[in-house]
Amino acid sequence: MNEALLSLRGVRKTYPDGPGRRAGRKVVLDGIDLDVREHACVVLVGSSGSGKSTLLRVVDLLEDVDDGQVLLDGVDVADPWVDADAVRARLAMVFQQYNLFPHLRVLDNVTLAPRVVHGRSRAAAEESATAMLEKVGLAHKARAYPDQLSGGEQQRAAIARALAGGPELLLLDEVTSALDPELVGEVLDLLTTLRDEGTTMLVATHEMAFARQVADEVVFLHEGRVHERGTPAQVLDDPQRERTREFLRRLR
Template sequence: MTGPTPKPLRPPLLRVAGLRKSFGTNLVLDDLDLDVAEHSCVVLIGASGSGKSTLLRAVDLLEEVDDGVIELRGVDLADPWVDANAARARMGMVFQSYNLFGHMSVLANVTLAPRLVHGRTKEEAEAAAVAMLERVGLGDKITAYPDQLSGGQQQRAAIARALVNGPELLLLDEVTSALDPELVGEVLDLLAELRAEGTTMLVATHEMGFARQAADLVCFLDGGRVLESGPPEQVLGAPEQPRTREFLARLHA
């Protein structure tokens, strides 16, 4: 606010600054700052209620925030005069409980936005969807309906549904939390592959193994703020904050 701040040479893909969100009297995001560089994987960790999900939902404009900046390539999406539908179309969101449309086949789920939002023809959309479903290992489940799939398969279909639109930023909200333990691996492996391909990701998770292996930056959220952030070996290996140490100790107990 005081005088012009020199802009970095390469601004981050996503810049969140001073973000504030309350539900009634419950303050969920409290003056939160976070940058996500292009082609990086930022992992959000923290206890339930620390604001991870609300942050992701706010970035995808599914929640209206009280104050702060949500800049995607320099455009502040939190401004109500920005076209929210167009902004959301540039990002991909994957939910904890998959949120596949139960009345549609997997193929119809994945071709819906390309056809309705991105103006693809049926043929283009289906070709891209089939390629993407094969990519996530669901080439043989194209005509299946969500309730015929396992949790891991449903979540991979949901990831394909988000990815097929070529999002600039992929938001993942505890995508393995609803899965049986033996199905977690197949989803995390897929995310690691996407990470290796350079997909920009903002991931809320309780999977510390994934954070250690795939994150460029780990952020520990507490009380609606980023209490500590840094490379995984630092935040997970030698945390500075007592709250972070406490959280990690309880997780491993």
């Protein structure tokens, strides 16, 4: 069995629970333990406010932890002495909003990080980006600007941009939540293809059908804790905890 590419151990994150120095702290992540093995897809589910997005931001070093370890290939990247930019170069995160640069054509959006972060030549970056756009079905839109794309096309372009740097781990935060329902399927189909190709993914989603189809492990978060975990069949079809059952009943 593959060793874990990513391991979280006792990760705790709090935010001020109001203005002023006397404000308390709101616990958002409360001792999270989690493993993501190479070539696996781990799907995070839970209600809004359960900690899914914060967990992804902690992994991408966009948020500091108050306690615990974030281990990437066994190295604690949450250590303040670690070069955060070097760590982020090994990861890629796709957000709910597409965050494409509106003044750049799609091809230029996809080649920006390989050229600036990874130091590739323009020719090499464009060759790789063209292949990536072909993979996501957008080769014919390479010269278009983001506002000339549909929402689903913009999100697929954002995923192509994330993949262009060859990340070891792809983080996806509710990437279909901003899409019209008829556009959700094309993005989920792309993620299913990436999973079949062995892309290592940590995904926060409300799409239970997607979780059931592609996840190696489903992790249900509640109030910042791992409340239940297991295969999709275990968690989604035969949950053992009442809170998990309540969450799934609401979705249905």
